[in-house]
Amino acid sequence: MFSRTRHLIRKGDAARDAREWTAARDIYAEVLRRKPGLPGVWVQYGHVLKEAGFVAEALEAYRHSDSLRPNIADTHLQIGRALILLEQPDLALEHFTRSMQLARMTSDADREIAALAQRPRAVIRPPGMPGRLRFLSLGTTGTCNASCVHCPTGKAETAHSPRGTMPMEIFRKIIDGIAEYELPVTDQIAFGLFGDALVDPLVVQRAEYLRSRLPDVRLSINTNGASFNPAKHSVLNDLAQTIALHCESLEPETYDYLMQPLRLARVKPKMEQILETFRGKVVVSVPITQRNRNEAASMQAWFAERGAREVVFDPISSRCAEDRTVFDSLALNPQPIRCPSEIMDDLIVDCDGYVLICCQDFQRIEGIGSFATESFADVMTGVHRQNTRKLLAENRHEELATCSRCFADIRGEFVPA
Secondary structure, rough: OHHHHHHHHHHHHHHHHHOOOOHHHHHHHHHHHHHOOHHHHHHHHHHHHHHHOOOOHHHHHHHHHHOOOOOOOOHHHHHHHHHHHHOOOHHHHHHHHHHHHHHHHOOOHHHHHHHHOOOOOOOOOOOOOOEEEEEEEEEEEEOOOOOOOOOOOOHHOOOOOOOOOHHHHHHHHHHHHHHHHHEEEHHHHHEEOOOHHHHHOOOHHHHHHHHHHHHOOOOOEOOOOOEEEEEHHHHHOOOOHHHHEOOOOOHHHHHHHHOOOOHHHHHHHHHHHHHOOOOOOEEEEEEOOOOOHHHHHHHHHHHHHHOOOEEEEEEEEOOOOOOOOOHHHOOOOOOEOOOOOHHHHHHOOOOOOEEEEOOOOOOOOOOOEEEEOOOHHHHHOOOHHHHHHEEEEHOOOHHHHHHHOOOOOEEEEOEOO
């Protein structure tokens, strides 16, 4: 194993030196799958990710290296450089300063600090506003054409939830607020929360507006594919970086059960159209359950052969439900999930502008604001958001109804990594 790992590292280094970023990324990823405790390889993985344009992923790689081997000057330098690319100069300065302290001599960190001093002053944000948004999930519609067997959408427990389309006034308020306060979005903006993004009649107009105001932010369109209309939706190829395609099986009986009332015979041709139209942009999400666990390899091959960028096998979640009967019948080895306080750097907004703590709160139990009645600044600095951040930081999850009953399988032993 060790000899094979060293061979792969040398192969990855050669691809890196040849500026073959994608090849180097894939090789380093294989090394880290085999031996995840190599901080130096995590740094090299971060380098090639950054060069390939995946800066947020590069930042996570550098941070992982730092968690394995803290207090390395170069690691903090690389974290700072990634943060600069993500338009987070204040955080970058912290890491450049730490790098300079660790190096104890004139270094690249000194030059980065000097360059930061020449940058125009950033917009002043209200006290309590986060310095970034990690992830933004917008329920551009509350309607989904599926009611998957383990999902609360379309069932009695979510009958009180709105099913309409997000008003453009609310949508623009959110996007304009991010632009005006120059909040970097370090991961992505996703259309589709509890509904299917392609059901939204305004999905193209929203994507165009987003691109006009936030040209560099990554956009993901979340869909099961059943509502795909090539004549209407193909233009999204120029506007979105990712089409996140939800599919739970390629076996008709299994698909028809898990993703009811959809039928594989009708949806599969649409999925093939999506894979062709958005070649290289489709990321397939496959929640692994007792019903489909033996399909992982065949699904990976089928989607890869048709040009999918990636097939991701996701752990199934209880969606914070009180009744876990169906979830327990499908889950493999569920564990309580207790998210860190960093999730409060996410922004989760339902179709009526109601703001939630997380995207698993299908019953809308933990509201922390509303863009229908509050300004962007008030939502982002509100007392409910601040109090929730404090509870999570203090590991007081049991005081939140949603968090206290959040369970999921864990990616790894039972769910393919």
